[in-house]
Amino acid sequence: MTKQEVSPSVIRRLPRYYRFLGDLKSQGKVRVSSGELSQALGLTASQIRQDLNCFGGFGQQGYGYQVAALHEEIGSILGVKNRRRAIVIGLGNLGRAIANHVNFESCGCELIGLFDANPFVAGRDLDGIPIHHTDTLDGFCHMEHPELAVLCLPADAAIATAQRLEALGLRAFWNFSHADLHLENPDCIVENVYLDDSLLTLTYGLNHMQTPAHPTETKY
């Protein structure tokens, strides 16, 4: 399908392109140039053209890109029209928020099951989707063949569960736990969302800021 392995840096920019093109489209914009995109997204025009040309020549010289067509193209590269079967494991604060808040459908996924190890949580439901007990995971996976698991568990449990799910045939892991998941199968893909690490980046930034916001204490 794709000529050559596309670099992760490029792939990570695709959703932003997709999102912004969607905005333009809904504003009724028909045409856009790499120059305009670059301004709005804070990238160079060159980079945008390079990125897009990893997947094909979607533009027209002298004209630019058709907003709707490009939006569609990138959407299909990302796979937004898919319905990848996804499950969420761990329905504490975070798991519930992710299940509720994230628009799985618009990301090419379908939430087909929720699981929690706490017997008081299992048996209930979240917006109509029933929460099962983690013990029933094996049976569920054999029946329903989910492909993607969202892990909202403590680190230890996340590692153990990921391994179990890997054996059950799942191939994609969205990991919100504070654990480094190393899986057997090299085909498995893991996307980590390390919230604390992300926050620490800001803490670092505040520490090493040229001009402190409220110059109160003296930092040596």
Add this chain to the structure above:
Amino acid sequence: MTKQEVSPSVIRRLPRYYRFLGDLKSQGKVRVSSGELSQALGLTASQIRQDLNCFGGFGQQGYGYQVAALHEEIGSILGVKNRRRAIVIGLGNLGRAIANHVNFESCGCELIGLFDANPFVAGRDLDGIPIHHTDTLDGFCHMEHPELAVLCLPADAAIATAQRLEALGLRAFWNFSHADLHLENPDCIVENVYLDDSLLTLTYGLNHMQTPAHPTETKY
């Protein structure tokens, strides 16, 4: 303080080092080499030594690194002992989960205020921290001088609120909204957590996987 501007790639690895060293420490490990670290973290030993040497020579030739000392060093580089005053704006599913779930204290932050525009939400509290109405934000900031804001709002509101907060002297933004925040002040730092983009990365991965998990449909 620091010799030279340290690259963002290095900074993003620091929290992982910090976290892993904390684990080693609590396991009672005293000594660690860049080789051991590299194995556990899936990086090269060379890179780890390079990274650490951005901040100083923390190791001893022929021996390696003292776990506790290095943990401490990285912690202080990140600023985990700070108590940066932070506020959360928007207490929907996600905002509540972030406020509850993220360990602000261990990331050098202190949660001093929660805000929501919904009058039914404002006035209540979350684990003892009162939720204020967004209208009272200006007064609060003048009194309390928060430095960091967690934005859990819809895109439009996030953009408007960030600008308002910038004017009120805040300098760091942890942005969970699906918006590109471009702020006036170049000193402002923004850390985006684009959950949908992150999920789309996995969707893309599943699409472009060599071996499909459950080879059902034929993909052309």
Add this chain to the structure above:
DNA sequence: TAGATTGTTAATCGATTAACAATC
């Protein structure tokens, strides 16, 4: 001392930017 492992310089690799011919 011999062995190990760092700190650091040099080499490589990859990603971003610049430039420009192709062409709508």
Add this chain to the structure above:
DNA sequence: TAGATTGTTAATCGATTAACAATC
């Protein structure tokens, strides 16, 4: 046609890896 903007090649920049002398 003239103007604009792409696709693509070449140049630059930065980050990662390799190598090795310094030294504990």
